[in-house]
Structures are given as structure tokens and as C-alpha cells.
Amino acid sequence: MKEFKGRVVAPGTVTAPALVSHGGLNTLASFQKALQFGDKKATCGDQNNPDLYGKEMVGKALCLPMTIGSTTGGLVLYCACAMKRQPACLLFSEHIDSLAAAGSVLASVWLDEVSMPVIDCLGKDFLDYVKDGMSITVKDDGTVVVE
Amino acid sequence: MILTKEQQAILDGSEGEVKAKVMKTLVMYGDTFEADKLVPVTSKYNHLVTSFGLKMMTPVFELMQKLIDAGAISEQQFSVDPRPLDPKVPANFLQKFIFKNFMYSTQESYEQQLKQLGLMDENAFTCACYLDEVGNKPGKGDVLSWAESSAVVYANSVLGARCNRNSGIMDIMGSIAGYVPHFGLLTDEGRRASWIVKVNTTKKPEAQLLGSAIGMKVMEDVPFIEGLDAWLGEELTDEACAYLKDFGAATASNGAVGLYHIENLTPEAKEQGRALIKENAKVYVIDDAELERVQANYPVIWKNPDAAPKLCFVGCPHLSMKQLIDWTEKVEKGLEASGNKKVLIPTVFTTPPAVKAEFEKTEYAARLEKTGVILSSICPLMYMNNPLCAKMPVITCSNKLRTYTTSRYYTEEEILYKITEGGKKA
Numbered sequence: 171m172k173e174f175k176g177r178v179v180a181p182g183t184v185t186a187p188a189l190v191s192h193g194g195l196n197t198l199a200s201f202q203k204a205l206q207f208g209d210k211k212a213t214c215g216d217q218n219n220p221d222l223y224g225k226e227m228v229g230k231a232l233c234l235p236m237t238i239g240s241t242t243g244g245l246v247l248y249c250a251c252a253m254k255r256q257p258a259c260l261l262f263s264e265h266i267d268s269l270a271a272a273g274s275v276l277a278s279v280w281l282d283e284v285s286m287p288v289i290d291c292l293g294k295d296f297l298d299y300v301k302d303g304m305s306i307t308v309k310d311d312g313t314v315v316v317e
Numbered sequence: 318m319i320l321t322k323e324q325q326a327i328l329d330g331s332e333g334e335v336k337a338k339v340m341k342t343l344v345m346y347g348d349t350f351e352a353d354k355l356v357p358v359t360s361k362y363n364h365l366v367t368s369f370g371l372k373m374m375t376p377v378f379e380l381m382q383k384l385i386d387a388g389a390i391s392e393q394q395f396s397v398d399p400r401p402l403d404p405k406v407p408a409n410f411l412q413k414f415i416f417k418n419f420m421y422s423t424q425e426s427y428e429q430q431l432k433q434l435g436l437m438d439e440n441a442f443t444c445a446c447y448l449d450e451v452g453n454k455p456g457k458g459d460v461l462s463w464a465e466s467s468a469v470v471y472a473n474s475v476l477g478a479r480c481n482r483n484s485g486i487m488d489i490m491g492s493i494a495g496y497v498p499h500f501g502l503l504t505d506e507g508r509r510a511s512w513i514v515k516v517n518t519t520k521k522p523e524a525q526l527l528g529s530a531i532g533m534k535v536m537e538d539v540p541f542i543e544g545l546d547a548w549l550g551e552e553l554t555d556e557a558c559a560y561l562k563d564f565g566a567a568t569a570s571n572g573a574v575g576l577y578h579i580e581n582l583t584p585e586a587k588e589q590g591r592a593l594i595k596e597n598a599k600v601y602v603i604d605d606a607e608l609e610r611v612q613a614n615y616p617v618i619w620k621n622p623d624a625a626p627k628l629c630f631v632g633c634p635h636l637s638m639k640q641l642i643d644w645t646e647k648v649e650k651g652l653e654a655s656g657n658k659k660v661l662i663p664t665v666f667t668t669p670p671a672v673k674a675e676f677e678k679t680e681y682a683a684r685l686e687k688t689g690v691i692l693s694s695i696c697p698l699m700y701m702n703n704p705l706c707a708k709m710p711v712i713t714c715s716n717k718l719r720t721y722t723t724s725r726y727y728t729e730e731e732i733l734y735k736i737t738e739g740g741k742k743a
Contacts, residue, residue, distance in 0.1 A: 244484025
């Protein structure tokens with residue numbers, strides 16, 4: 171068991187299994203197919219991401235360095251939240267990028283009853299330590315417990 | 318973040334609940350990046366990334382309608398990314414049926430929303446809005462609230478405008494409020510380079526391959542690129558701008574680059590030179606072997622990797638007039654060399670509607686048509702993103718299209734050979 175402390179971007183608490191991407195999450199490439207064609211488990215469609223490709227993202231604690239790719243990224247994340255196909259939480263090892271931040275902010279301001287805690291600045295050690303399937307608990311103050 | 322009295326009043330609801338939410342969105346977004354203030358948007362036009370009435374985007378259309386109903390409309394008009402449909406682009410009966418009745422069933426109603434929100438004109442649908450024929454070309458130092466990764470990186474790098482990599486929806490929020498948060502690529506410090514890229518190739522590197530390599534390496538950082546001026550020259554000619562358009566699109570889609578500097582060529586690199594480079598910048602050397610390695614590592618996700626291509630797209634991002642003319646001549650020469658009359662694979666060149674209209678006034682339009690190439694203003698990416706098209710073996714020289722779809726990437730020379738079987742077999 172190990173604890174990491176990050177910055178709270180979107181508050182909330184959750185416990186969920188980890189899903190880890192060591193490269194950037196391309197939000198459009200990852201979510202588009204799932205959102206368009208009714209995949210309620212949001213299977214990742216990004217062929218360039220060997221860590222996530224073909225894996226289910228709904229309900230997972232998505233651990234990643236940043237999101238990358240098309241500037242539709244934020245609205246795709248917003249749509250995923252509106253359609254309740256979002257990850258349980260987003261845990262960034264680095265400072266959150268502008269697209270993920272937009273998605274997170276848009277969901278908090280414009281959607282009711284959406285919960286997707288977002289923590290950033292967890293550090294490189296976090297991504298080195300966490301592995302797929304480990305249990306992640308996110309606390310209100312930005313503490314992330316990995317066990 | 319320190320707000321002016323006017324900004325604070327809007328946030329407090331002086332202009333209604335919806336406008337207050339718009340302001341709250343921008344403030345929260347800015348706070349995430351420790352922005353110190355909101356600064357005025359100064360460009361004449363905005364550019365939005367969301368051009369498609371894709372059914373999965375229903376939550377976005379609902380949000381847009383809230384803005385319209387509340388009269389929260391921008392004073393800026395805008396261009397928007399390309400339309401997802403064009404009857405001229407090859408599709409079978411089933412594909413056409415699904416496009417119109419399922420995937421893009423909300424296209425017409427969404428375009429009505431865009432008109433209400435301030436669309437520049439009926440033909441303002443392109444990712445390359447900054448081309449002269451389109452007319453949405455910001456000036457150096459202009460502050461933008463744009464989205465569309467390829468347009469943002471071009472505006473920042475080639476035109477010297479200032480814009481963060483805004484997401485869709487956030488683009489229109491900034492335009493409605495008339496302000497964007499001051500952070501990142503809007504600041505002098507945020508525009509300095511933390512990577513030095515040394516281009517040591519023995520020939521002019523393929524724009525979209527070089528951009529891909531750099532994007533995957535530097536991700537969201539700003540690279541300062543040395544050695545490329547040897548191939549592109551020191552002036553922003555039409556040819557250099559077209560190269561940088563394609564190069565930038567690949568850096569932005571294969572990574573998350575929002576700004577690059579090309580030594581001796583792009584405006585800030587010309588003015589400030591190596592003073593743009595941060596201390597302890599990392600170094601990435603690109604030679605022929607590195608580009609070969611990058612291309613060889615692209616996954617091929619066709620069910621049958623040896624399948625014969627059924628469609629070829631050239632023009633993601635949309636082609637400029639110069640590129641259309643060059644491609645017309647190259648295809649003609651390729652066909653002449655092979656003895657073929659028309660392209661051997663159904664091929665679509667994509668370009669902005671305004672460029673298409675100008676191109677059609679030239680002799681090249683008839684010459685291109687004679688080769689069998691279809692000229693369209695469609696978004697190839699949106700065309701490809703469905704299970705029916707995803708199963709098709711489609712080839713492209715766009716690294717952006719490769720990244721987001723099942724299409725297979727080849728260099729321009731390889732594409733030319735495949736569609737004409739003339740010229741040098743790559």
C-alpha cells in the first residue's frame with residue numbers, strides 16, 4: 171500500500187480498480203467509437219495506446235500522465251460524463267492539460283449529478299508504482315491510496 | 318485570478334444565469350492553470366472544432382441550445398471544422414443510409430444552431446480556416462479562443478497569434494464572454510521551448526512524418542526546431558506554409574503540440590532566435606533512421622494487412638491551392654509514366670469550400686477531374702469514424718487521419734505510386 175498526494179481539480183471520493191496508461195490518453199481516439207455505438211463499458215479505441223487499447227474504461231480509476239490529440243477532447247469527455255460512460259476518476263501524474271481540464275470543468279458547471287473526481291500532479295512515482303487492477307481510493311484532500 | 322468589475326458582475330449574474338455559467342466555466346478553467354486574469358479576445362473571427370451533427374454529441378447540442386435560448390451569443394462570427402458528409406465521396410448504399418439516418422441525423426439541426434450562434438457563412442466549414450481564400454487569418458499577437466488542434470498550432474506557430482489548445486465548447490465560451498484565461502501559450506514564458514529538435518536528415522523530411530515523430534516525443538511541450546530551414550528556406554512562402562500546416566497537424570494529433578518554432582523561419586524564431594529556448598532544454602535528434610523507425614512502428618489494424626486499398630484520402634488538414642495544383646501535376650505525371658488514364662484507387666482530395674471554388678476557376682480543375690480524383694470539402698476523419706468505413710482498407714498520407722481512424726499511412730511519394738503506379742516505387 172502506498173499513498174500519493176496530488177492537487178484536487180474536481181473534488182470527490184471514490185474507490186475503483188486502476189487502469190494505467192503510461193502514454194498520453196488520446197480522448198477522441200479512445201472514446202469516440204464507444205460513445206457513438208452504444209458501448210456502455212467505453213472500450214478504448216485508441217490503436218496507438220497499447221496500455222489501453224481494447225480495455226474497458228467505465229468505472230475505472232484512469233491513471234495517466236496527460237491527455238493528448240484532437241481539441242474535441244474536452245467535449246468528448248463532457249459527453250462521456252453526460253452519457254454516464256466516464257471513468258470513475260482521472261488521476262494525472264503531471265499537471266492536467268487544457269483539454270482534460272476543459273472536460274472536467276464543463277462537466278462540473280453544466281451537468282447535474284456527475285461525479286468524476288480529478289486529481290493531478292501525483293508525480294512520476296505514482297505512474298511507476300500503480301498497475302492495472304490495483305485498488306485505488308481517492309480522498310477529498312487529493313490523497314490517492316494505491317493497494 | 319483577479320477579475321475586473323465587469324467580469325465579476327457577469328460572474329455574479331448581472332447578465333443572466335447562463336452568461337454567469339459561461340464566466341464560471343472560464344474562471345474555473347483558468348484557475349486550474351493558475352491564470353492571473355482574463356484577457357480580451359482580439360481576433361476578428363473565432364474558429365470552432367465542432368462541425369458535425371454526430372448523434373453521440375447530443376449533450377453538446379443541448380448545451381448550445383441553452384446558450385441560444387438565453388441569448389448568450391458571441392459578437393464574433395466564426396468558421397468551423399469541415400462537414401462530415403459529401404455525396405460525391407464514395408460510399409455504398411448501406412453506408413449512405415447509416416450516415417444520414419443514424420450517425421449524422423442531427424447535422425441539419427446542428428447547422429441551424431451554428432447559424433444562430435454566428436457562423437461566418439454557408440461555406441465556412443474547414444479545418445484550414447487561416448488560408449487566404451477562407452479569410453479567417455488572425456494577425457501576429459492576436460488573442461484567440463479557437464479550438465481545432467491543427468488550426469491552433471498553425472495560428473500560434475506560423476502566424477504568431479496567441480491561443481491555448483482550447484477544447485471544443487471552451488472555444489465558444491471564450492468567444493461569448495469575450496475573454497480567455499491568461500496562461501500557457503498566451504504568455505511569453507509559455508511560448509519558450511523546452512525541447513531542441515535537431516533535424517539531420519539527408520533529404521527534405523516528410524512533413525507529416527516529421528511532425529508525428531516530434532509530437533510523440535515532446536507531447537505538449539514547445540519544440541525549437543533546428544535544421545529544417547535548410548529544407549524550407551527562410552521565408553514563409555506558400556510551399557513552406559503548406560508544409561508547416563501538415564507538419565503542425567501531425568505534431569498536434571500524434572502528440573499535443575500547440576506551438577513550435579522553426580529556426581530562421583517562423584515569426585518568433587526569427588525575432589528572438591535561440592533566446593526562445595529554456596535552460597536545460599532536452600534534445601531530440603532526428604535523422605533518416607529515426608524517421609524510418611517511427612513509420613515502421615505505426616500499427617496496421619486492417620483485418621487483412623495485405624488487402625487492396627479501396628479508398629485514398631489526401632488533405633487532412635485541408636489542402637491549400639498550391640498543394641492542389643502540385644498534386645494535380647504529380648498525379649498527371651504519374652499516370653503518364655504508368656500509361657494509366659485514371660487513378661487506380663478511388664481517391665479524394667479535400668480542400669476548403671472557398672479554395673475549391675477558386676481552384677474550379679483554374680485550368681487545373683478540369684485536369685484533376687480527368688485523372689479521376691474526386692475533389693471534396695468533407696472531413697475525412699468524420700467520414701471514417703464508423704464501423705462500416707473502419708473495416709475498409711483506406712490509405713492516406715495524413716498522420717492525423719491515421720491516428721484517429723483505421724486508415725493506413727504512407728508517405729506522399731508512396732501514395733502517388735499507389736494511386737497511379739507511375740513514378741518511383743517507394
